[in-house]
Amino acid sequence: MTKNASDPLLQITSLQRAEFDRAGRFHMRIVVVQLAATAVAVAAVFISDDRLVYIAAYAVAALAVAYACFGYLYKQSRSLAERARRLTLLKGGLGESLSAPEFRELLGRFSDSVTRNAKTIDSSGYYDCQSQPGPGRLVEMIEESAFWSEDLYRHSSRRAILWAGGGLLLSVMMVTLVAIPGINAELGMNSGRVVFALVPFLLSGEVFGSAAAYGVAAHELARILAQLEIQKAKGITPQAALVLFAEYNSAVEGAPPIFPGIYKARRSDLNERWSRR
Numbered sequence: 001m002t003k004n005a006s007d008p009l010l011q012i013t014s015l016q017r018a019e020f021d022r023a024g025r026f027h028m029r030i031v032v033v034q035l036a037a038t039a040v041a042v043a044a045v046f047i048s049d050d051r052l053v054y055i056a057a058y059a060v061a062a063l064a065v066a067y068a069c070f071g072y073l074y075k076q077s078r079s080l081a082e083r084a085r086r087l088t089l090l091k092g093g094l095g096e097s098l099s100a101p102e103f104r105e106l107l108g109r110f111s112d113s114v115t116r117n118a119k120t121i122d123s124s125g126y127y128d129c130q131s132q133p134g135p136g137r138l139v140e141m142i143e144e145s146a147f148w149s150e151d152l153y154r155h156s157s158r159r160a161i162l163w164a165g166g167g168l169l170l171s172v173m174m175v176t177l178v179a180i181p182g183i184n185a186e187l188g189m190n191s192g193r194v195v196f197a198l199v200p201f202l203l204s205g206e207v208f209g210s211a212a213a214y215g216v217a218a219h220e221l222a223r224i225l226a227q228l229e230i231q232k233a234k235g236i237t238p239q240a241a242l243v244l245f246a247e248y249n250s251a252v253e254g255a256p257p258i259f260p261g262i263y264k265a266r267r268s269d270l271n272e273r274w275s276r277r
Helices: 008-045 050-094 100-107 112-118 135-179 185-202 208-234 238-253 262-275
Strands: none
Touching: 008 050, 008 100, 008 112, 050 100, 050 135, 050 238, 135 208, 135 238, 135 262, 208 238
């Protein structure tokens, strides 16, 4: 991709990255809201004052509204970021220019905060491509993206499993506590109610579902990387490049945003590994 800062595709790449960051923040807010709702539900188990129970009920209702709002904003932000990513990959790879009306229309969809954040992001070296525009260059960009994404999703899956496993272990400990002979009956019942409050959260799509989605995406991207090697040995055709483009999009769009902290932790190692390829 050109290093000209005024190039529309370069600007869209920076906007895409800023929008993905925004989507990731909304995703984490969804998780925090779920945690807060679960915490209120657990606390309500031990509340005997009727007024406090009503307050807890209103708090859970407010959190449900916040969950719905953040969910909508997350999907909206993620959809825009994915659209920009598809555009920069396809047009940047094939060397097609972005028309002025198309650029203005897409630019107008980004919020002011994302636009400001994008100006601080240098995307001039985001894709390390050597080929001339065409199917070969598109495949290079897909390969680089898949190389990074596979590693980041694989480590995100491990982090999510550890996080979910810790919560599940806590639930199992609660069940064990309930099962101990001679335990205080009231404490036992309360512990059981805590388990009932925790398990639905653990089984939600934001916990085990995210871990599974990360794992599936990493597996698909590993397959795509292997397929890329085969295609490069045969010779890249336009049809093969477009199939790989579609498969890559399908893999990454089915996974949640990268788990917080994974990108920073893996960036140096991935840069070094990619430079040796």
